[in-house]
Amino acid sequence: MYTTLLTQLENGVLTVTINRPDKMNALNKDVIAELGQVVDEIYNNAEIKTALFTGAGEKAFVAGADISEFTTLDKDGGMELARRGADLVFNRIENCSKPIVAAINGFALGGGCELAMSCHFRTASENAKFGQPEVNLGLIPGYGGTQRLTKLIGKGKAMELILTADMIGAEEAKSLGLVNHVFPIADLVTKTKDILLKIQTKAPIAVGHSIALVNDASNCHPDGLAHEIERFGACFATEDTKEGVSAFLNKRKAAFQGK
Ligand code: COA
Numbered sequence: 356m357y358t359t360l361l362t363q364l365e366n367g368v369l370t371v372t373i374n375r376p377d378k379m380n381a382l383n384k385d386v387i388a389e390l391g392q393v394v395d396e397i398y399n400n401a402e403i404k405t406a407l408f409t410g411a412g413e414k415a416f417v418a419g420a421d422i423s424e425f426t427t428l429d430k431d432g433g434m435e436l437a438r439r440g441a442d443l444v445f446n447r448i449e450n451c452s453k454p455i456v457a458a459i460n461g462f463a464l465g466g467g468c469e470l471a472m473s474c475h476f477r478t479a480s481e482n483a484k485f486g487q488p489e490v491n492l493g494l495i496p497g498y499g500g501t502q503r504l505t506k507l508i509g510k511g512k513a514m515e516l517i518l519t520a521d522m523i524g525a526e527e528a529k530s531l532g533l534v535n536h537v538f539p540i541a542d543l544v545t546k547t548k549d550i551l552l553k554i555q556t557k558a559p560i561a562v563g564h565s566i567a568l569v570n571d572a573s574n575c576h577p578d579g580l581a582h583e584i585e586r587f588g589a590c591f592a593t594e595d596t597k598e599g600v601s602a603f604l605n606k607r608k609a610a611f612q613g614k
Contacts, residue, residue: 357389357392357393358385358389359373359374359375359383359385359386359389360372360373360374360386360389360390360393361374361411362393362396364402364403366548366552366555367402367403367404367405367552367555368404368405368406368407368548368551368552368555369393369396369397369400369403369405369406369407370406370407370409370544370548371390371393371406371407371408371409372409372410372411373386373390373408373409373410373411373416373417374411375411376410376411376412376414376415378418378421379414379415379417379418379419379462380410380411380412380415380416380417380418380467381417381418381419381420381421381422381466382417382419382420382421382440382466382467382470383420383421383423383424384421384424386421387439387440387443387444388443390443390444390470391443391444391447394443394444394447394448394451397451397453397455398447398451398453403453404453404551404555404559405453405454405455405456405551405554405555406453406454406455406456407455407456407457407458407544407547407548407551408455408456408457408458408470408471408474409457409458409459409460409543409544410459410460410461410467412460412461413460413461413480413482413540414461414462415460415461415462415463415467416457416459416460416461416462416463416467416470416471416483417462417463417464417466417467417470417471418462418464418465418467419464419465419466419467419488420436420440420465420466420497420498422492422600422603422604423604424436425492425494425591425596425600426600426601426604428591429591429592430588430589430591430592431588432588432591433497433587433588433589433590433591434584434585434587434588435588436497437497437498437583437584437587437588438584440466440497440498441498441499441580441584444470444473445469445470445473445498445499446473446499446580448470448473448474449473449474449475449570450567450570451566452562452563452566452567453559453562453563454475454551454554454562454566455474455475456474456475456476456477456478456547456550456551457470457471457474457476457477457478458477458478458479458480458543458544458547459471459477459478459479459480459483459485459525459534460479460480460482460483460540460543461480461482461483461484462483462484463479463483463484463485463486464484464485464486464487464488464522465486465487465488465489465496465498465500466497466498468485468486468487468500468504469487469496469498469499469500469503470498471485472499472500472503472504472507472533473498473499473503475566475569476534476535477533477534477535478534478535478536478537478538478543478546478547478550479525479528479529479534479536479537479538479543480525480537480538480539480540480543481525481537481538481539481540482525482540483524483525483528483534483537484522484523484524484525485522485523485524485525485528485533486516486520486521486522486523487500487504487516487517487520488520488522489517489520490517490518490519490520491520491599491603491609492596492599492600492602492603492609493590493593493595493596493597493598493599493600493609493611494587494590494596494599494600495517495583495586495587495590496517496583496587497583497584497587499575499580499583500517500583501513501517501579501583502575502576502579502580502583503575504516504517504533506573506575507531507532507533508531508532508533512531525537536550593614594612594614595609595611595612595613595614598610598611598612599611
């Protein structure tokens with residue numbers, strides 16, 4: 356039914372595996388569209404009680420938005436890409452009344468880290484790596500990263516990670532509160548499912564109210580997500596973004612001019 360996702364429903368837990376391992380499970384248009392469909396399923400199928408998102412293989416959860424789709428984008432196209440992701444996937448995951456957890460099995464970079472952060476909480480394997488490397492491309496996070504990372508780990512650390520594009524490992528991510536548990540990779544999905552199965556023994560309506568209220572307590576600035584989309588789009592009108600994207604695709608170092 357899906358071409359970029361694998362899904363399995365077992366004991367009320369829907370496991371969604373993003374399945375483009377040769378491209379580090381990067382989020383291209385098809386993945387975003389299918390994630391939107393799977394989120395519809397989670398909302399509408401009463402047999403699904405909770406959901407778990409993970410990535411295929413042992414290397415990557417999701418290494419970001421698919422950079423090869425950035426070459427033709429202008430300002431409006433950039434804004435449209437970001438807004439479509441927010442509307443179809445990221446904001447709907449965050450606001451779902453059924454618990455959705457990310458089990459991060461490798462690189463969670465850019466849009467991958469943002470996908471994980473839109474989930475209600477996160478677990479990781481010992482080899483997981485996190486980062487918002489968009490400035491390497493002359494870009495900024497566009498799927499909510501500037502807002503959700505700041506909420507999750509605080510201003511100073513979020514600022515440093517976003518400005519340096521540095522990656523951090525699973526233990527540091529745990530110490531910052533970005534992930535709740537670190538498991539050996541072989542146990543990641545099972546141990547994460549165990550948490551979801553525990554939640555499934557609780558009253559679903561109370562669980563749904565709890566998600567909404569914890570979200571209320573930690574909601575982003577009302578304009579923050581909208582401003583991020585505008586500024587993400589604005590980057591595509593710069594020479595630096597063209598240079599950064601071309602440098603990545605041609606496997607060379609970018610030379611930015613500030614233009
Ligand atoms: N978009 C498109 N393609 C991607 C990708 C992305 N975000 N991330 C990885 N890929 C592709 C690579 O281009 C490569 O494709 P190829 O085999 O056709 O050349 C393949 O996935 C494997 O990646 P590679 O870079 O060879 O693996 P690596 O182990 O050397 O490095 C990463 C892994 C994740 C560190 C590196 O791929 C990377 O930096 N990716 C981009 C991360 C990023 O900037 N994300 C934010 C996007 S806004």
